[in-house]
Amino acid sequence: MLHDHDMDAVFQALGNASRRRMLDIVKQQPGIVVGALASEFDVSRIAVMKHLAVLEEANLLVSEKDGRARRLYFNAVPIQMIHERWTTEYSAYWAGQLTRIKYIAETRHRDNESVGKQRK
Amino acid sequence: MLHDHDMDAVFQALGNASRRRMLDIVKQQPGIVVGALASEFDVSRIAVMKHLAVLEEANLLVSEKDGRARRLYFNAVPIQMIHERWTTEYSAYWAGQLTRIKYIAETRHRDNESVGKQRK
DNA sequence: AAAATACGTAACCGTTTAGTTACATGTTAC
DNA sequence: GTAACATGTAACTAAACGGTTACGTATTTT
Incomplete structure (x- = not known):
């Protein structure tokens, strides 16, 4: 670990x-x-x-x-260990939550980039 | 990318x-x-x-x-992209090169920690 | 309208990072 | 044994990091 x-x-x-x-x-x-x-x-x-x-x-x-x-x-061992943790911890999220990300991206466009401008 | x-x-x-x-x-x-x-x-x-x-x-x-x-x-997108790059770039290595790592670990022990002491 | 709330900005500070040059040490080649 | 070579150490510097306090702005709440 x-x-x-x-x-x-x-x-x-x-x-x-x-x-x-x-x-x-x-x-x-x-x-x-x-x-x-x-x-x-x-x-x-x-x-x-x-x-x-x-x-x-x-x-x-x-x-x-x-x-x-x-x-x-x-x-490669440390990368392997991080990879294992990532896949177990994030894989479910990747499958399930991408819809939300899409939603946010769309919202940002609808709001005329109001949020987008805050980034960077 | x-x-x-x-x-x-x-x-x-x-x-x-x-x-x-x-x-x-x-x-x-x-x-x-x-x-x-x-x-x-x-x-x-x-x-x-x-x-x-x-x-x-x-x-x-x-x-x-x-x-x-x-x-x-x-x-999750940036993590996904890095993950993809990692798996394509390192997965082959993980399969093939671990023997070398083992070899090095054993060598270090054989050499009475001479190399190990240099780390950290 | 005033007060409370939630966030943002500015200025500052000590430590770490990423680089440099100069010099020291250990190993091979002649 | 000296010279050349490969690496290591020391001391220094500018910029970035991670934190702070003080103050400013925008939005609710009462």
Whole structure:
């Protein structure tokens, strides 16, 4: 089971496009070393390492020292757990409540965007 | 389709336990007004409103003015879209690559936690 | 019309985030 | 053993986050 704090870490880690891209790259190239990964981004290697630290905190990455290099591996477990919670918790809602959303969308149009303008 | 910026907003919005709880409450009590929601939290109403703004930015909430009150509604669409992307993008990986994760976990234990200690 | 209610805006504050540069450490290659 | 290489640490900065209090505005209620 995933605690609040862990979910915070996972969602926050995923809440950044660079980090999501890092995950994608590591997922595609398991065992890639830090420098090689960093070279794919236009920020400094240090910035990349900080992102990697965030991803490791969230347990989305695992790393392994290999000589002077450090190899990176993707870990899907936290995403799996969140996925499980989401599907159990939201699937029923998705099936049942979409009508309401539609209703709201229609209402917004009827009201001449009065609510829509408040968003963003 | 969900752009990087939108995904950032959704994940960041979900990366906070209070905001997730707000979503749960609004999902369970569609049309709840801001004040009633705020009374369920021990931070100020202003703080709650800021959280609501974040959730609306991410399109996870929709609101509707009703007299002097504002009614809140949950919107599952962004979560649905992320869910779809996740399942298509990660489901294959989950099936195939868990052996590697297991391997890494075992390696860590064999190496007497040498890598494990680096995490956290 | 005045008071109470519900929400919104402004200004401020401490902490975290995301980045930088400079330097240090450990490992491989020559 | 020195040089080159790959990673790590420290110190700093600007902006964003998450919170506060004080005040303003719009809508009911009495």
